[in-house]
Amino acid sequence: MIDRRDIFGLAGAIVGHAGLLAAILFFAPKGPSKPFVPSNAPIMVTLADDVGLISAAPDPSDQPPASASAGEEAPPDTEIAPPEPQPDPETQPKPAPPRPNPDASERQRPDRQRTNQQTQPNSNGRPRPGLNLNLSANDGPAPEKTNGTGNQSQASTTGKPQMDLGQAIKRAVQPCADQQVIPAPEARQIWVIVQLRLNRDGSLAGLRIVGHEGTNDSNERYVARVDDAVEAIFRGCTPIRGLPPELYDVPGGWQSRKFRYRLNS
Amino acid sequence: MQIDPNLSLVGLFLHANILVQVVMGLLLIASLWSWAIIIGFGFRLRAARKAIEKFDGDYREADDIDEFHRRAAGRDQAIARVFSAGVTEWRRSTSGKAIDREGTRERLATAMGATVAQEIDRLTGQLNFLATVGAVTPFVGLFGTVLGIMNSFIGIAQEQNTSLAIVAPGIAEALFATAIGLFAAIPAVIFYNIYSNGVNRIEARLNRFADGFHATLSRRLENEA
Structure with a gap:
């Protein structure tokens, strides 16, 4: 038996639920107060397929740009041979693009000589520790897969990663x-x-x-x-x-x- | 950054599985009805308490029971019906030539006690719904949650993707059913306890009034003999 109080209660319940729903919709969080900022910088992961006596990773810090050793396998950073003097790419003036620049070919030569020395066994026929001796792998140019951005293209010139x-x-x-x-x-x-x-x-x-x-x-x-x-x-x-x-x-x-x-x- | 509209509370309801939506709808109806009872019963309990106080006061001030009965018998109040039951039984028991005093006392007590019990039963009829809502809706909500999580896992299996962004909305939709169940159950349990205590107090006052009226009629029975 529904009397006046029940009707009043039902009306109150409907109004209350509607008010609660409106409040939820009105005061619902619109989103986090601060936008999400990832705390860590992106980490570049390189899977090494080459195998050497010791592990090696590319060093993107102190090598000239890729043009200096294009077409050659770059030396790893664990190289034992003393670094040959090479021209500083920052201090040297850039050559004009249309005409061939003999300085540029001279600048490439030391690197090429050094790379040839690295991919060949030593004079005693034994490989040196730290050299990339995976000769069965691709001997072509090192892929630039270690680069995260274009301005870090030096990394591809310093060597392939190896485990x-x-x-x-x-x-x-x-x-x-x-x-x-x-x-x-x-x-x-x-x-x-x-x-x-x-x-x-x-x-x-x-x-x-x-x-x-x-x-x-x-x-x-x-x-x-x-x-x-x-x-x-x-x-x-x-x-x-x-x-x-x-x-x-x-x-x-x-x-x-x-x-x-x-x-x- | 704006929150995904699908993850708002309304969005969680609208994007849930149809079975989960049915469960949520039932829970919302249960919540609506339980709050209707909570509000209506609150008024009813308050009115019953005031009526008892007023009737008791009028009864104590009345000089003649028969005259008071003529004035108060028509009231739609529990205490008035208890009073009427006592008077009616008194008249029936004393209408004959020989009066069985002990039998009359027992019949008076039984008649008024039965009327008190009947009034309490009538009053507490709606409280059973509150008790049922408080006990059952969490499980109904849990049922909806289980269904929703099952659907989420089925979706994971079909999409072959276990990333949190894929899993989380389904889990949130599923948990929303439990939230609605608790939303319906918690006030129902709280007010059931409050109103049960109020009904017990009303029953005690009705019994006290019935005992006092029984004592008055018992004295009058001795005087009439």
Whole structure:
């Protein structure tokens, strides 16, 4: 039975809900008070496909523009050879574009000579550490993929990024590492020193765990399980393909290599 | 930077799945009806309390019960109906030649007690709806949320995209159903408790009036014998 009070209550409820809706629409936040400003500058990520004895990254800081070494592979920044004197591009006046400039060709020559020296083995026939020895990879001009903006085009002139052999091997076994179950969070702190011997075809010739680092009272009981997991990783993902054959039996090559490894690496 | 209109409260409702919209609509209707009861019952409780006070005062000032009954019997008030039940039972029990005093006392107490219970039942009929809204609407809202989240995950699976910008609107729409459920349930529970306490106090006052009237009739019964 609906009487006058119920009708009044219903009317009040309708008016109240309508008022609340209007208030929500009127006072709804129109947006954040301050526009969102990303706090970090963009980070350029370069995936290195080349493999060297040590890792290298392009140095965009102190090399002349790309025109100085166009068509040649740029030297990495870990170069051992002493830098030859070269003209300062900032202090030299720019040549007039229409007529050929002999100064420019002279300026290119030292770089070219130096690059040829780098891509060839040394006089004793052994590669130098730090050189980009991935000869099977593209020998053409270095792609300018490391540049974020046009005014940083110097980076492409200084060398291609490359990862060292340890990183290449770790990347090759990473699919097997992803399948491993880490026994406990404390086990992530355990570094296993692995002595790895590989055949020339990339297959596993021998694996020996020579030590551990990062063990303590809390994770000592997981050492055996971590050792088993590491051994399973290396046995499961060998033979390793894609390692440069010219770095097989050089000092520091991948015939026999010792490195630190942990499960979440 | 303006907020996405789809993420406003109205936009969340309009862009939700049809089933979730139905759930939200039911919850809004429940909220509307519960607030209608809250407002209407508040007036009704206040009127009942004032009527009891006024009737009790008039009864104490009255010299003759029969004359007071003639004046007050027609009032649409709970306490007036309790009073009328007592008078009616008194007249029935004392209309014969032989009066059973003990039986008359028991019948008077029973008649007025039953009338008090009937009035309280009539008064609390709408409170049951508040109790139901307070207990059920959170679960109904949760049901809508579960449906909305299921739809969101289905959308994620279809679009093969798990970015937060894709997932968040669906989750927000789904959670909006729970918010409406709580919006309906919280005032319903609060006012149910307040009004239950008010009804208990009215019942106590009706019982006190019935006991006092029973005592008056019991004395009169002895005098008539």
